Amino acid sequence: MRHPILFDTDPGVDDAQAIAIALCHPELELLGLTTTYGNVDVEVATHNALLLAQLAGRADVPVAQGAAAPLVKTRHPPPAHIHGANGLGDIALPEVQGKADPRSAAQFIVDTVNARPGEVTLVAVGPLGNLAAALQLDPSLTERVKQVVIMGGSIREGGNVTPVAEANMFNDPHAASRVLTAGWPLTLVGLDATHRCVLTAEHMARIAAGQGDLGQVLAGSYAFYRDFYREFLDIDGCCPHDSCALAWLLRPELFTTARGHLTVVTEGDAEGQTLFAPAGRAFIEPRWARTPAITACLNADGPGVSDWIADVLAGAGPPA
Numbered sequence: 001m002r003h004p005i006l007f008d009t010d011p012g013v014d015d016a017q018a019i020a021i022a023l024c025h026p027e028l029e030l031l032g033l034t035t036t037y038g039n040v041d042v043e044v045a046t047h048n049a050l051l052l053a054q055l056a057g058r059a060d061v062p063v064a065q066g067a068a069a070p071l072v073k074t075r076h077p078p079p080a081h082i083h084g085a086n087g088l089g090d091i092a093l094p095e096v097q098g099k100a101d102p103r104s105a106a107q108f109i110v111d112t113v114n115a116r117p118g119e120v121t122l123v124a125v126g127p128l129g130n131l132a133a134a135l136q137l138d139p140s141l142t143e144r145v146k147q148v149v150i151m152g153g154s155i156r157e158g159g160n161v162t163p164v165a166e167a168n169m170f171n172d173p174h175a176a177s178r179v180l181t182a183g184w185p186l187t188l189v190g191l192d193a194t195h196r197c198v199l200t201a202e203h204m205a206r207i208a209a210g211q212g213d214l215g216q217v218l219a220g221s222y223a224f225y226r227d228f229y230r231e232f233l234d235i236d237g238c239c240p241h242d243s244c245a246l247a248w249l250l251r252p253e254l255f256t257t258a259r260g261h262l263t264v265v266t267e268g269d270a271e272g273q274t275l276f277a278p279a280g281r282a283f284i285e286p287r288w289a290r291t292p293a294i295t296a297c298l299n300a301d302g303p304g305v306s307d308w309i310a311d312v313l314a315g316a317g318p319p320a
């Protein structure tokens with residue numbers, strides 16, 4: 001079965017790896033890339049999305065630019081020490097030929113989902129402003145998407161930008177709260193799963209060999225990202241966070257999940273924290289179950305997911 005997907009992203013080194021999968025996997029029909037600020041400014045995110053599609057020989061894939069800042073809170077500067085100031089490890093990049101779609105990301109999402117009701121999966125791997133804006137434009141979107149898969153959040157793992165918050169949730173907790181409680185079929189692929197996965201230098205060597213010009217950009221940006229993991233987290237390799245959302249879509253048996261109710265903390269020291277109340281469990285007050293039930297990943301077969309990513313990208317190069 002082929003999944004028609006829209007991929008919402010802030011590329012970003014690990015975003016770039018996931019975009020490469022979205023562009024080449026035979027079971028995915030990539031309907032478009034929508035961009036947001038996050039790892040970089042939104043203009044840089046759009047540039048990178050256009051470039052990655054071009055390098056994969058897929059300049060036909062539309063790219064629509066979206067959110068430049070959070071809905072409510074003040075924006076933090078982009079994490080140039082993790083992804084590089086250009087989002088791709090500060091390596092020299094080729095010229096981009098194409099242009100973004102004139103529509104906003106939110107309008108593009110609404111138009112694309114409504115053109116194929118019940119078919120489109122939204123995969124979002126950055127701050128969630130574009131999905132929140134799309135819901136604002138058309139609240140009935142919740143009934144017309146097939147499903148929503150989000151890389152973000154943390155149930156038991158703790159945070160990566162604060163002790164309790166994962167970056168995509170922290171960057172726009174108000175948008176995250178709207179999107180995660182909107183009542184559409186949703187799976188959260190958070191740090192509980194992505195921290196189990198390490199993409200090693202051996203994996204990346206295979207990816208570089210299999211992806212032509214795109215592989216050179218993936219490998220160069222990986223080297224920068226790996227330095228961050230080594231220096232700050234004492235890990236030799238990097239967590240392929242965003243690719244895990246696609247791994248969940250195509251290889252769900254590699255993940256352990258649970259149903260439950262999410263609350264996103266929007267203010268205070270815990271902003272961006274995702275609180276998960278397991279379905280069917282009675283807590284002291286009914287309010288913990290007031291949001292619609294979603295699926296959350298609580299664990300993953302890390303080596304299995306990492307090998308899957310490398311196998312996909314090593315095996316399928318861009319068209320000649």
Ligand code: BDR
Binds near residue numbers: 167
């Ligand atoms: C998430 O934050 C971003 O920096 C990554 O691209 C990923 O989407 C991981 O917390």
Ligand code: CA
Binds near residue numbers: 011038
């Ligand atoms: Ca991302």
